[in-house]
Amino acid sequence: MGKFRLGRSENVYAWLFLAPALTLLAIFMVYPILWSLWMSFQTGKGVNTQFGGLANIYRLTQDPVFLRALTNTLIFLIIQVPIMIVLAILAAVALNDPKLRGRAFFRTAIFLPCVTSLVAYSVLFKSMFATDGVVNDTLMWLHIISSPIPWLAQPFWAKCLIIIAITWRWTGYNMIFFLAALQNIDRSIYEAARIDGVPAWARFVYLTVPMLKPVILFTTVISTIGTLQLFDEVNNITASGGVGGAPADSTLTLSLYIYNLTFRFMPSLGYAATVSYVIVVLVALLTALQFFVARERK
Amino acid sequence: MSGVTLRGVRKSYGGLEVIKGVDLDIAPREFVVFVGPSGCGKSTLLRMIAGLEEISGGELQIGGTRMNEVDPSARGIAMVFQTYALYPHMTVRENMGFALRFAGLSKAEIDKQVMEAARVLELEPLLDRKPKALSGGQRQRVAIGRAIVRHPQVFLFDEPLSNLDAELRVHMRIEIARLHKKLNATIIYVTHDQVEAMTLADKIVVLRAGVVEQVGSPLTLYDDPDNLFVAGFIGSPKMNFLPAVVDAGGALRLPDHGDQILPALPASAKLSSGTQVTLGLRPEHFRPDGAAGLRLTVDLVEHLGGESFAYARHGEGGEVITVSTGDSRALESGQSFDARFDPSKALLFNAQGLRLR
Structure with a gap:
């Protein structure tokens, strides 16, 4: 095969066309990333900073608030992501059934939460899950509970509330990917399995799930990244007196802690940068792990 | 092997009738080809026999038993699809043995059945490959193998050669004819290609717009067509x-x-x-x-x-x-x-x- 070589002038034009985008990327992506890496080695508060080597990393290991934020974030991740992915697959499979009536309505209804405003839905959730909110009232009216659940006041229930909220918001978003993948599967594969006497549960477990594996990997990776950056919900729904992560830091996440370190407390920019690099390392490690688990086995 | 009988079989979607009362007797071990232009209902009729489409009216019998309401898996049939419908994430061996896992067979028995089918179809060297590593003809052989291992009473083929190139189509046509002799099975085969119909069939059923135009041996249809449509459809170049x-x-x-x-x-x-x-x-x-x-x-x-x-x-x-x-x-x-x-x-x-x- 002959190689097509670009002339010198074509090369220049190509770079000229790319220049605006590259400049923006450099200013708003590359520079902050590199600068924050440099900052993560700085100690001190406000503008009073000096190079501290690995002091910030040592501080991480001694900081109970950081450890709590890390634990909370990992709890959200480990519990919420699998629940959401399973729900999204089940919803997609159910809504892919051509015999289901009102498919378009349900698809839209399940997808809509992810286009609502973060703050608006957070405020609504906060009011719905208040001690005398509509959720407690309904559960009591149905005699499922005898006294109101302290959604916002107790650490356990506050975590549950955050998990419910982000699951509600993001399940439909993930479902769309599964629906798209399901519609690409040749229908006759299922017909062949039906004729061959493969029961419905086995068609789901042995055919649908393996065929969705690339999409499961993709949605797991983006959901992992999203959950590690979880901020809006814990800064709004479980905020108390304007401070997020309540009660008693039980819903404090890494992103919220970075925000607090930077803007709420006396600015500790170097340490905040170190915490954000913890998220970077976690994302890299977890993504690598997920790719490893989902690899094609010989 | 069982025969298949259709009595006044109809299919309609809402008000639209696509199969308008088909009567047909297929003898055990007979190779019957449904042929007709696109949209004539031949695939729909086959899918009704398979149980993939509901029968709106009339009666379907396989081996003398009414099958209208019977689940596809209990009709004693196996089907080979135009798109092969192989399970993409499974090897050839797993593809052929998958259904048997749910039929209550032991691992050793499944292995035996798969090896037997692989031998008949000369698939032994390919058993550990996945479908994407196979050619079109090989994939179709795997699809046939998946049908064989279940020892069905009736094989259904839905345009099995349409996705193959011309040379391979001739080759697979001969393979299918040979397989019919070897298995001694009842086969119902759908195609729009009248050459396939002429070369494979014991009996051809010519369909048009949901109606059977004529049933007969290939040479009967060729020499003695009942109407202009059959006369024009059978034979190449056209009459x-x-x-x-x-x-x-x-x-x-x-x-x-x-x-x-x-x-x-x-x-x-x-x-x-x-x-x-x-x-x-x-x-x-x-x-x-x-x-x-x-x-x-x-x-x-x-x-x-x-x-x-x-x-x-x-x-x-x-x-x-x-x-x-x-x-x-x-x-x-x-x-x-x-x-x-x-x-x-x-x-x-x-x-x-x-x-x-």
């Missing part, structure tokens, strides 16, 4: 149709060919003078020693090597007539010639398109 008018004594006048008169046929002798009919002449009915002739001008000649076909017409605006010139390669386009044929071979159809015998 030529010439408008004709019955003259005194049953002689046939061809208005498009200078009012040429052909001697009476047994069927035309019974008709009254002035009746409009259609004369059917296969391209291969033209022979140099024929008693009658048409004066034609060649439009185009196709040389296939062993034989040649001339596409010719009478005058400027006449209908194109396909003439087999045998192994003669002398004709060229623009040339006029006398296309001789034996008038006694011609078929006669009435104005409704029905055969006059």
Whole structure:
């Protein structure tokens, strides 16, 4: 095969066309990333900073608030992501059934939460899950509970509330990917399995799930990244007196802690940068792990 | 092996009837081909036998038992799809053995069945490959293997060769014919390719718009079609149709060919003078020693090597007539010639398109 070589002038034009985008990327992506890496080695508060080597990393290991934020974030991740992915697959499979009536309505209804405003839905959730909110009232009216659940006041229930909220918001978003993948599967594969006497549960477990594996990997990776950056919900729904992560830091996440370190407390920019690099390392490690688990086995 | 019986079988989607009452008897071990143009309902009919489409009316029996309400998996059938429908994430071995896992067979038994089918289909070297590493023909063999391991009473094939290239199609056609002999199974095979139908079938069912036009052996349909549709559909190149008018004594006048008169046929002798009919002449009915002739001008000649076909017409605006010139390669386009044929071979159809015998 002959190689097509670009002339010198074509090369220049190509770079000229790319220049605006590259400049923006450099200013708003590359520079902050590199600068924050440099900052993560700085100690001190406000503008009073000096190079501290690995002091910030040592501080991480001694900081109970950081450890709590890390634990909370990992709890959200480990519990919420699998629940959401399973729900999204089940919803997609159910809504892919051509015999289901009102498919378009349900698809839209399940997808809509992810286009609502973060703050608006957070405020609504906060009011719905208040001690005398509509959720407690309904559960009591149905005699499922005898006294109101302290959604916002107790650490356990506050975590549950955050998990419910982000699951509600993001399940439909993930479902769309599964629906798209399901519609690409040749229908006759299922017909062949039906004729061959493969029961419905086995068609789901042995055919649908393996065929969705690339999409499961993709949605797991983006959901992992999203959950590690979880901020809006814990800064709004479980905020108390304007401070997020309540009660008693039980819903404090890494992103919220970075925000607090930077803007709420006396600015500790170097340490905040170190915490954000913890998220970077976690994302890299977890993504690598997920790719490893989902690899094609010989 | 079981036979299959259809009695007044119908299928409608809402108000639209796509299968309009099909009656058919398929004997055990018979190779039956459903053939017809796109949208004639042949695939729908097959899917109704498979249980993938509900039967709106009438009765389906397999092996003498009513099957209308029986689950596809309990009908004693196996189906091979046009798209192969292989499980993409499983190896050939797993593809063929997958269904058996749910039939309560032990691992050793499954292995035995799979190996047996792989031997019949010469798939042994491919057992550990995944479908994407196979050629189209190999994939189709795996799909057939997946059907064989279940030892069905009836095999259903839905256009199994349509996705293959021409050479492979001929090869797989022969394989399927051989397999039918070896397995001694009842096979129902859907195709739109009349060559496949002619070469494979014991019995061909010609369908059009949800109605069975004719059922018969390939040569019966070829030599003795019931109507214009079957006459035109079976045979390649197509049969030529010439408008004709019955003259005194049953002689046939061809208005498009200078009012040429052909001697009476047994069927035309019974008709009254002035009746409009259609004369059917296969391209291969033209022979140099024929008693009658048409004066034609060649439009185009196709040389296939062993034989040649001339596409010719009478005058400027006449209908194109396909003439087999045998192994003669002398004709060229623009040339006029006398296309001789034996008038006694011609078929006669009435104005409704029905055969006059």
